[in-house]
Amino acid sequence: MVTPMKSRGEQPQRSRRVPHARTPGQRAGLTREEVLSSARTIAEQHGLEQLSMRRVAASLGVAPNALYTYFADKTALLDALFDAILGEVELPGPGAEPWQDGLAELMRASRRLVLKHPHLTTLFLTRPGGRNAMRLGEAALRLLADGGIRGPEAVTVLRALLTYTLGFAAMEVPRQAEPGRTVRTQGAGSLIESLDPESFRATREHARELASHPGDDDFETGLRWLIRGIRAESIVGEEDEP
Amino acid sequence: MVTPMKSRGEQPQRSRRVPHARTPGQRAGLTREEVLSSARTIAEQHGLEQLSMRRVAASLGVAPNALYTYFADKTALLDALFDAILGEVELPGPGAEPWQDGLAELMRASRRLVLKHPHLTTLFLTRPGGRNAMRLGEAALRLLADGGIRGPEAVTVLRALLTYTLGFAAMEVPRQAEPGRTVRTQGAGSLIESLDPESFRATREHARELASHPGDDDFETGLRWLIRGIRAESIVGEEDEP
DNA sequence: ACCTGAACACCGTTCAAGT
DNA sequence: ACCTGAACACCGTTCAAGT
Numbered sequence: 342m343v344t345p346m347k348s349r350g351e352q353p354q355r356s357r358r359v360p361h362a363r364t365p366g367q368r369a370g371l372t373r374e375e376v377l378s379s380a381r382t383i384a385e386q387h388g389l390e391q392l393s394m395r396r397v398a399a400s401l402g403v404a405p406n407a408l409y410t411y412f413a414d415k416t417a418l419l420d421a422l423f424d425a426i427l428g429e430v431e432l433p434g435p436g437a438e439p440w441q442d443g444l445a446e447l448m449r450a451s452r453r454l455v456l457k458h459p460h461l462t463t464l465f466l467t468r469p470g471g472r473n474a475m476r477l478g479e480a481a482l483r484l485l486a487d488g489g490i491r492g493p494e495a496v497t498v499l500r501a502l503l504t505y506t507l508g509f510a511a512m513e514v515p516r517q518a519e520p521g522r523t524v525r526t527q528g529a530g531s532l533i534e535s536l537d538p539e540s541f542r543a544t545r546e547h548a549r550e551l552a553s554h555p556g557d558d559d560f561e562t563g564l565r566w567l568i569r570g571i572r573a574e575s576i577v578g579e580e581d582e583p
Numbered sequence: 584m585v586t587p588m589k590s591r592g593e594q595p596q597r598s599r600r601v602p603h604a605r606t607p608g609q610r611a612g613l614t615r616e617e618v619l620s621s622a623r624t625i626a627e628q629h630g631l632e633q634l635s636m637r638r639v640a641a642s643l644g645v646a647p648n649a650l651y652t653y654f655a656d657k658t659a660l661l662d663a664l665f666d667a668i669l670g671e672v673e674l675p676g677p678g679a680e681p682w683q684d685g686l687a688e689l690m691r692a693s694r695r696l697v698l699k700h701p702h703l704t705t706l707f708l709t710r711p712g713g714r715n716a717m718r719l720g721e722a723a724l725r726l727l728a729d730g731g732i733r734g735p736e737a738v739t740v741l742r743a744l745l746t747y748t749l750g751f752a753a754m755e756v757p758r759q760a761e762p763g764r765t766v767r768t769q770g771a772g773s774l775i776e777s778l779d780p781e782s783f784r785a786t787r788e789h790a791r792e793l794a795s796h797p798g799d800d801d802f803e804t805g806l807r808w809l810i811r812g813i814r815a816e817s818i819v820g821e822e823d824e825p
Numbered sequence: 826a827c828c829t830g831a832a833c834a835c836c837g838t839t840c841a842a843g844t
Numbered sequence: 845a846c847c848t849g850a851a852c853a854c855c856g857t858t859c860a861a862g863t
Contacts, residue, residue: 349860360810361828361829361830363828363829364828364862364863365828365829365830365861365862365863366827366829366861366862366863367827367828367829367862367863368826368827368828368863369827369828370827371827371828391810392853393855394855394857395854395855395856396835396855401831403828404828405648405831405856405857406741406828406829406856406857406858406859407827407829409856409857409858410826410827410828414856414857415856415857417854419651420594420697424639442842443849462709463705463708466705466708466750466753466754467704467705467753467754471774472774472778475775475778475783475786476783476813478786478793479782479785479786480787481632482786482788482789483784483785486785490587492786492789492792493792495789495792496792496793496795497800497801497804497805500751500754500797500801500810501747501801501804501805502589503754504747504750504751504754505743505746505747505750505805505809507754508708508746508747508749508750508751508753508754509742509746509750511708511709511746511750512708512709512742512746512749512750513751526595526839532713532714532717533717536714538718540721541717541718541721542721542725542726543721543728544717544720544726545732546719546733547723547724547733547737547738550734550735550737550738551720551738555740555742558739559739559742559743562739562743563739563742563743563746563747564813565812565816565818566743566813566815566836567743567747567805567808567809567812568688568812568814569811569812569815570807570808570809570810570811570812570813570815571808571812572800573808573812573815574808574811582830589859593859603847603848605847605848606844606847606848607844607845607847607848608843608844608846608847608848609843609848610844610845610847611846611847612846613846613847635835635836636836636837636838637835637836637837638836644840645847645848646849646850647836647837647838647847648837648838648839648847648848649846649847650846651829651837651838651839652845652847656837656838657837657838682829706837709854723859736834753853773840796834
C-alpha cells in the first residue's frame with residue numbers, strides 16, 4: 342500500500358521552472374510540516390542521497406535558505422524526518438497474547454517499516470531516537486515487564502532485539518535497492534566462483550545459499566533464536582514451554 | 584534565468600600540499616595503493632563524510648580527476664577501502680576450542696574492527712562483501728561445520744550472527760563519535776524527563792539504563808543469548824552443556 | 826519572523842589535450 | 845596510460861537586506 346500523502350496545495354512535481362516568484366519581502370506561507378513532507382517525498386522517491394536542502398526548496402518553490410527558518414541545518418531535518426516515519430509503526434495492542442509473541446510482532450512491524458523506506462535504512466541505525474523511538478521502546482519495555490523482565494536486563498534485551506531487527510533490515514535492503522548497483526550486486530555470485538577452491542571450500546559449498554537474498558524466513562529464524570536464548574537465560578522459573 | 588556563476592578572480596591558493604607542480608604531460612607516479620591509503624587516512628582522521636575525491640587528490644598533490652585512472656568512481660574507492668579494512672580482522676586460529684567459542688571470538692574481532700573505525704560503520708552494513716568479507720565468512724562457516732551445522736541453516740546462522748554483531752557496533756558508535764553531536768546526544772537523557780509520566784511509565788522507570796551507552800557487557804550478553812538459541816534449536820543431540 | 830539575492834567554500838564527474 | 849586545466853551541475857550554509 343502506498344503511503345497516504347497529505348495532499349496540500351502542491352501541483353504534482355512541476356518544480357522544473359518556477360523560481361521563487363516573490364520579492365525579498367514577500368512570504369511563501371511555508372510550514373515546518375510542509376518542508377518535512379516535501380523532504381519525505383523526495384527521499385522516498387529518489388533516495389536519501391538525492392535529498393538536499395536545495396532540492397526540497399526547489400520543490401516548494403522557495404529559495405534554498407528559506408528552509409533555515411524551520412530547521413537549523415540538514416541533520417535537524419533528517420532527525421525530524423526519521424522520527425516522523427517511526428511514528429507510523431503499528432504498535433500491537435495490549436492483547437492477551439504471550440509477551441514473547443507481542444515482542445516478536447513489534448519487531449516484525451519495525452522491520453516492515455524499514456523495508457517500506459529502503460532509502461532510509463542507515464538513518465534508523467545511526468540517528469539517536471526521538472519521541473517516537475521512545476514510544477516504540479515503551480511498548481517493548483511493557484511487554485518485557487509482562488514477562489517478568491525489568492531493570493537493566495530489560496534494556497539489554499531491548500537493545501539486542503532492536504539491534505538484530507534493524508541490522509537485519511539494513512543488511513537486506515541496500516543490496517536490492519541501491520541506485521546503479523545491479524551489476525555490482527550480481528557480481529557477488531560470480532565472485533564466489535573465482536575464489537580459490539581450497540581455502541574457500543566452505544564458502545563454495547554454500548555458494549547457492551550465500552547468493553540468495555536474506556528474507557522473511559531468515560529474519561524469523563534468527564528472531565526466534567534470539568528470543569529463545571533470552572527466555573532460556575532470563576526466565577528461570579518458567580515451565581509452560583510449548 | 585539564473586546565470587551560472589563562474590566569474591573567478593585570482594584567489595590566493597591555500598592548499599596544504601604543493602598544488603600539482605606538474606604540467607599536463609608529466610606523471611605523478613601514483614599507485615592504486617597510495618590512493619587507497621590516502622583515502623583511508625582521511626576517513627579515519629576526519630570521518631567518512633569528509634572523505635572526498637578532491638580531498639584525497641589534494642592530499643596526494645594531484646588534480647581531482649587524476650584519481651579516476653585508478654578508481655572508476657567514488658563508490659569503487661569506497662568498496663575497496665571497506666574490503667581493505669576487513670582484511671585486518673584477526674581470524675581465530677583453528678584451535679581445539681569449542682566451535683561456539685570460536686564463533687563468538689570471531690564476532691568479537693569483527694566488532695572490535697568496526698569500533699576501531701567509527702566513521703565507517705554504515706559502510707560495513709550496507710556494502711556488499713568483497714574478497715575479505717568472503718574470507719571472514721569462510722572462517723565462520725568452517726566453525727559451524729565443526730558444530731555440525733551445514734547447508735542452508737549454516738548461512739542463516741551466519742547472517743544472524745553478523746547482523747547482530749555489525750548492527751550492534753553500528754548502533755553504539757555514532758552516538759559517541761559523531762562530529763558536532765555532543766549537545767544533541769546528551770539531550771537523549773533530558774528527553775526522557777520531558778515525557779508524559781503516564782504513557783511513558785516503563786521508559787521513565789528505565790531512564791538510567793536507557794541513557795547509558797551500550798557497551799561490551801550488552802554485546803556479550805546478547806551474543807550469548809543468540810548462540811544459546813541457535814544451539815537449543817539446531818543441535819538436537821548435544822549433552823555436554825556446562 | 827519569513828523570505829530573497831548573492832556569495833563562499835565546497836562536491837563528483839566529464840571532456841579535451843598534453844606527454 | 846597517466847595526468848592537468850577547465851568546466852558542468854550540483855552541494856550546505858551564511859550574510860545582508862527587504863517587508
